[in-house]
Every structure is written in structure tokens, then in C-alpha cells.
Amino acid sequence: MTVLAVDVGGTTIKGAVVGPDGRIRHSLTAPSQADEDPVKAVRTLCVQLRDDAVRLGAVPAAIGVVTPGLVDEDAGVVRYAANLNFRDVPLRALIGDDLGLPVAVGHDARAAGIAEAVAQGLDDFLLLPLGTGIAAAIVVRGVPLPGATRAAGEVGHIPVYPGGEPCSCGQKGCLEVYASAGGLTRRYARLSGRSDVDSREIATVAGTDPVARRVWDDATLALGTALATLTLTLDPARIVLGGGLADAGDLFFDPVRAALRDALAWREPPPVVRSVFGARAALLGAAVMARREAGLPVADGWGAPTGR
Numbered sequence: 091m092t093v094l095a096v097d098v099g100g101t102t103i104k105g106a107v108v109g110p111d112g113r114i115r116h117s118l119t120a121p122s123q124a125d126e127d128p129v130k131a132v133r134t135l136c137v138q139l140r141d142d143a144v145r146l147g148a149v150p151a152a153i154g155v156v157t158p159g160l161v162d163e164d165a166g167v168v169r170y171a172a173n174l175n176f177r178d179v180p181l182r183a184l185i186g187d188d189l190g191l192p193v194a195v196g197h198d199a200r201a202a203g204i205a206e207a208v209a210q211g212l213d214d215f216l217l218l219p220l221g222t223g224i225a226a227a228i229v230v231r232g233v234p235l236p237g238a239t240r241a242a243g244e245v246g247h248i249p250v251y252p253g254g255e256p257c258s259c260g261q262k263g264c265l266e267v268y269a270s271a272g273g274l275t276r277r278y279a280r281l282s283g284r285s286d287v288d289s290r291e292i293a294t295v296a297g298t299d300p301v302a303r304r305v306w307d308d309a310t311l312a313l314g315t316a317l318a319t320l321t322l323t324l325d326p327a328r329i330v331l332g333g334g335l336a337d338a339g340d341l342f343f344d345p346v347r348a349a350l351r352d353a354l355a356w357r358e359p360p361p362v363v364r365s366v367f368g369a370r371a372a373l374l375g376a377a378v379m380a381r382r383e384a385g386l387p388v389a390d391g392w393g394a395p396t397g398r
């Protein structure tokens with residue numbers, strides 16, 4: 091049995107038909123702000139994805155849809171997602187009516203945590219995808235913590251440089267101002283006057299460009315400092331980093347690990363490792379949620395890329 095998985099981001103909606111082995115059989119993308127009606131854009135993509143699956147002879151058993159923001163998984167409602175202008179959107183009911191399938195609705199970072207937990211067989215860990223912003227999945231005993239108000243894991247707004255640069259949230263000195271892919275690009279643009287350099291290029295030129303060096307060092311120190319706070323609070327077995335910055339490899343991981351080690355006096359830091367799925371983690375997490383919604387089994391290692 092296949093399932094449908096949809097990851098709704100601030101700019102793009104990604105959809106996939108996922109086979110029983112966790113392999114993506116077919117994928118689709120669409121802009122999420124189509125006609126300034128993101129709810130309609132999501133519903134349209136879901137219908138198209140179902141029709142594509144049927145055409146491929148892969149009738150789906152369920153669909154999982156994940157979004158950023160405050161998501162009530164039990165009710166299947168997105169309470170609030172600033173980037174999408176969602177307020178109390180009953181996604182489960184809407185998509186269920188459209189497709190006639192069981193629907194699981196989830197939070198993108200928590201879903202990514204579910205995918206990593208299953209793929210790596212991990213129970214207690216942190217997953218931080220470093221994208222436009224930074225939200226973490228805090229996985230305890232195999233389950234991502236939603237928190238009392240469904241706002242757990244908003245680690246992008248942990249203060250790292252008190253009185254530092256302003257954040258879009260209204261505070262100053264937040265982690266994501268310095269260490270998100272978007273934050274790096276913005277800081278580099280402001281300090282250098284060049285807005286055409288993305289976070290990967292900043293990593294590449296950090297050896298020769300002093301502005302890139304400063305922006306990169308501030309980012310890795312900010313992240314290591316925040317990871318020390320999280321390590322002391324939660325004692326994770328592992329910290330998994332994903333997103334474009336993690337693609338920089340040792341250039342990124344070495345200084346982050348060093349900053350974390352330096353900030354911890356009496357204990358060993360947990361291993362800081364790269365995400366198995368990268369940018370596809372939330373999508374695969376949506377597929378795991380869909381399988382569970384349909385009562386289908388999800389074995390340890392499900393969906394993990396082969397050859398690792």
C-alpha cells in the first residue's frame with residue numbers, strides 16, 4: 091500500500107507518493123502562495139497527488155500533511171502559521187472531504203523528528219533543520235514533544251547574544267538571526283552590501299572573505315551555544331542537524347562541535363551528526379504519519395536511504 095505525503099513550506103509545497111518500502115515513487119511541487127490562497131494551493135496539490143498515484147496504479151491508503159507553525163495534531167487543525175497566513179485551518183477535515191482518505195496532520199519539524207527516529211532507530215535526540223528559520227524536534231522515548239501549547243521546539247528564538255541584532259519575532263539576539271540559512275544571507279548582505287550570496291557560498295568563501303568569516307563564525311558559535319543550553323536541559327543521546335548549512339560538512343560541523351564542547355564544563359557533549367534525510371525529512375515524516383493513520387506497519391529503518 092502506498093501513502094501520500096505533503097510538506098507545506100512558506101514558499102513551496104512538496105508532495106510525494108511513497109511506496110511501502112519508504113521509497114518516493116513520484117513527486118510534485120507547487121508554490122504555496124498561489125493566488126495568495128495557500129489553503130487552496132494545498133488542497134489542489136493533494137488532489138493532483140492522489141490522481142497521479144491512482145494513474146500510477148498505486149492507490150493510496152492515507153495522506154499525511156505537515157506544516158510549520160502551531161499545529162494541533164489531535165484535532166487536525168493548523169492553529170497558526172505566520173508564513174502561510176493560516177489561522178485555525180481544519181486541514182484534516184478539508185483534505186478528508188476532498189480525497190475521501192484518512193488524513194494525518196502534523197508539524198513539519200516534529201514530523202522530521204519522527205522520520206529520523208524511525209530511520210535511525212533513535213529514541214532520545216534533538217533534530218534541528220537549519221532552514222529559513224530554526225525549529226527543533228525534541229524526541230523523547232521515540233515521540234516528538236509538542237509542549238503544553240504546541241509550541242515546543244521553537245529554538246530559533248533562544249537568545250544567544252542578549253541585546254543583539256533584531257529578530258522578526260520582535261526580540262533581539264535570537265539564534266536564528268545568526269545561524270539560520272536565511273539569517274546568514276541577511277547578515278552577509280547587510281555587512282558586505284551584497285545580497286546575491288547565499289549561505290552555501292558564504293561557507294565556501296569564509297576562508298578568504300573577512301565578512302563571510304565573521305558571519306560564519308558568529309553562526310557556528312551561536313549554534314554551539316544554543317546546543318549547550320539544549321544539552322544541559324535535555325541530555326539528548328545525539329543532536330542531528332539538517333538543512334542547507336549541514337551540507338557544508340566539516341566546515342560547519344567542526345566549529346559547531348568545538349563551540350558546544352567549549353560551553354560544557356563537566357560533561358561530554360553528545361555526538362552532533364548530520365540528518366539522514368536532509369531537506370526530505372519532514373516529507374518522509376508525513377509519510378510515516380500517514381502509514382500510522384492507515385494502520386500500516388513502520389519498521390525500524392523504514393525510509394532510510396540505502397548505501398549508508
Ligand SMILES: [Zn+2]
Pocket residue numbers: 246247257258259260261262264
Ligand atoms: Zn526571535
